[in-house]
Amino acid sequence: MNPVQAVGRSTLGFLRQAGAVVIFAARGVAGLLGPPFFFSQFLRQLMAIGYLSLPVVGLTAVFTGAALALNIYTGGGRFNAEQIMPQIVALGITRELGPVLAALMLAGRVSAAIAAEIGAMRATEQIDAMETLSTDPFRYLVAPRLLAATLTTPLLTLVADIIGVAGGFLVATQSLQFSGPIYVQNTWNFLTSWDIVSGLIKAAVFGFIVALMGAYHGYTASGGARGVGRATTHAVVSAAILIFASDYVLTSLFSGKS
Amino acid sequence: MAAPVAKLALKGVHKRFGDKVVLDGVDIEVAPGKSLVIIGGSGQGKSVTLKIAIGLMRPDSGYVAVDGADTTELSQRARAENNRKFGMLFQGAALFDSLTIWENVAFRLLNADKVARKEAKARAIESLARVGLPASVAELYPIELSGGMQKRAGLARAVAATPDILFFDEPTTGLDPINADVINDLIVEQVKRLGCTAVSITHDMASARKIGDEIAFLYKGKILWRGPAAEIDRTGNPYVDQFVHGRADGPIRPEV
Numbered sequence: 163m164n165p166v167q168a169v170g171r172s173t174l175g176f177l178r179q180a181g182a183v184v185i186f187a188a189r190g191v192a193g194l195l196g197p198p199f200f201f202s203q204f205l206r207q208l209m210a211i212g213y214l215s216l217p218v219v220g221l222t223a224v225f226t227g228a229a230l231a232l233n234i235y236t237g238g239g240r241f242n243a244e245q246i247m248p249q250i251v252a253l254g255i256t257r258e259l260g261p262v263l264a265a266l267m268l269a270g271r272v273s274a275a276i277a278a279e280i281g282a283m284r285a286t287e288q289i290d291a292m293e294t295l296s297t298d299p300f301r302y303l304v305a306p307r308l309l310a311a312t313l314t315t316p317l318l319t320l321v322a323d324i325i326g327v328a329g330g331f332l333v334a335t336q337s338l339q340f341s342g343p344i345y346v347q348n349t350w351n352f353l354t355s356w357d358i359v360s361g362l363i364k365a366a367v368f369g370f371i372v373a374l375m376g377a378y379h380g381y382t383a384s385g386g387a388r389g390v391g392r393a394t395t396h397a398v399v400s401a402a403i404l405i406f407a408s409d410y411v412l413t414s415l416f417s418g419k420s
Numbered sequence: 421m422a423a424p425v426a427k428l429a430l431k432g433v434h435k436r437f438g439d440k441v442v443l444d445g446v447d448i449e450v451a452p453g454k455s456l457v458i459i460g461g462s463g464q465g466k467s468v469t470l471k472i473a474i475g476l477m478r479p480d481s482g483y484v485a486v487d488g489a490d491t492t493e494l495s496q497r498a499r500a501e502n503n504r505k506f507g508m509l510f511q512g513a514a515l516f517d518s519l520t521i522w523e524n525v526a527f528r529l530l531n532a533d534k535v536a537r538k539e540a541k542a543r544a545i546e547s548l549a550r551v552g553l554p555a556s557v558a559e560l561y562p563i564e565l566s567g568g569m570q571k572r573a574g575l576a577r578a579v580a581a582t583p584d585i586l587f588f589d590e591p592t593t594g595l596d597p598i599n600a601d602v603i604n605d606l607i608v609e610q611v612k613r614l615g616c617t618a619v620s621i622t623h624d625m626a627s628a629r630k631i632g633d634e635i636a637f638l639y640k641g642k643i644l645w646r647g648p649a650a651e652i653d654r655t656g657n658p659y660v661d662q663f664v665h666g667r668a669d670g671p672i673r674p675e676v
């Protein structure tokens with residue numbers, strides 16, 4: 163195959179896939195717009211996606227906050243700016259690292275779980291069975307997951323923000339001779355509500371991506387156990403890439419504002 | 421001549437996957453209250469035929485009619501409504517593994533009909549009793565049941581909402597001969613009780629003889645022979661003969 167053909171073919175393949183994802187997402191969102199809404203499924207997903215992800219997200223945040231504090235302290239020291247370390251840590255966590263790291267952990271934990279569960283249901287004809295039982299799988303399986311992930315990721319991010327800043331605080335007060343009250347005051351006075359809100363908006367978008375990629379790859383899985391494995395891998399990888407790409411797009415959209 | 425409207429009809433159904441033609445003009449009609457068994461070798465498109473009949477797959481051309489009304493192109497909502505006429509037992513039972521047995525059996529009642537849980541559970545336990553499963557399995561999860569019991573639970577789920585047409589995808593594969601016969605008996609009993617139409621696919625001849633009023637033989641994407649179950653041994657068709665007697669030599673060469 164000549165290179166032009168190869169590029170053409172993979173471009174077409176990509177566009178076809180992108181179109182399929184958009185249609186899938188539209189069907190999932192449409193499932194939220196009118197009854198029936200499967201509330202018990204939604205609660206189950208809130209628990210699985212939100213609550214059970216707290217430890218992972220919390221641990222990621224505390225270590226990242228601590229490491230960030232050390233790095234910025236060292237770097238700031240090169241031009242005698244160590245003292246603004248708390249502000250930089252707070253800004254970095256709320257605007258960027260809180261939402262992105264929380265979402266990446268969810269891509270590993272939640273996208274994979276959703277893809278594996280829905281993929282296994284596809285492989286064992288449970289999704290077909292659901293349709294014959296007059297229940298729309300988009301409403302029963304996809305919509306509750308999309309909504310639960312979109313709502314809980316900002317909450318997890320808020321937790322990550324707090325724990326991340328606390329990680330920086332611990333390092334600063336325990337090994338860098340910062341005064342605790344001053345650290346807190348500097349952070350608090352410096353942060354604007356937009357720093358936090360813009361991070362949470364990003365998080366909502368990332369949460370939607372996490373659930374969408376898991377559901378899409380699981381739903382379209384084919385080829386038995388191997389297909390489910392492939393779906394899980396694709397879900398995690400594509401969720402992570404889309405998180406980074408949309409992070410850049412959202413950040414540049416938000417960058418005018420302060 | 422005014423023939424009665426077929427309960428289920430497939431007309432000129434074609435289906436291909438990529439270059440592979442699976443169904444090449446399948447015509448099937450099932451009269452109300454009759455039980456048709458489709459037999460045929462592995463990979464001949466039996467499951468695909470059933471999936472098209474029930475609307476899980478779209479034919480490339482041709483159409484499906486239920487009670488004389490074309491159901492090939494339906495909106496999601498109309499399809500869900502149409503599916504109320506159907507009950508299906510899947511090849512691997514396809515029980516929802518995150519739900520208990522009674523929630524499985526009552527799935528349509530709970531989720532599509534919004535029946536209260538207490539009543540739905542009572543009706544599920546009734547349904548389970550009909551297939552010989554005790555109330556004690558109601559709270560178990562599918563993985564806690566043997567294959568035979570899962571098939572029974574799948575049958576209980578298929579008949580729970582009193583369907584018009586029952587579909588069975590290889591109801592006896594994977595079961596020992598005794599359990600297979602128990603499932604056959606249960607199928608015959610439920611079809612009679614509901615007075616419904618049944619379409620089954622199988623490659624188990626004992627099962628086909630027992631549950632079918634009529635048998636159709638699917639080969640290379642077409643219905644090659646069709647007739648009363650009692651005549652399956654004297655069709656005079658070498659393809660059917662070879663299949664019925666399970667002989668390696670004959671006109672059918674298994675594809676490798």
Ligand SMILES: Nc1ncnc2c1ncn2[C@@H]1O[C@H](COP(=O)(O)OP(=O)(O)OP(=O)(O)O)[C@@H](O)[C@H]1O
Binds near residue numbers: 461466
């Ligand atoms: N979704 C699909 N995508 C691609 N090919 C498919 C799909 N479903 C079925 N096929 C192909 O169609 C052919 C017929 O499959 P089908 O499952 O209907 O066979 P079958 O008669 O039910 O066989 P068995 O007795 O083994 O269950 C097979 O070759 C299969 O590979």
Ligand SMILES: [Mg+2]
Binds near residue numbers: 466467468590
């Ligand atoms: Mg099959």
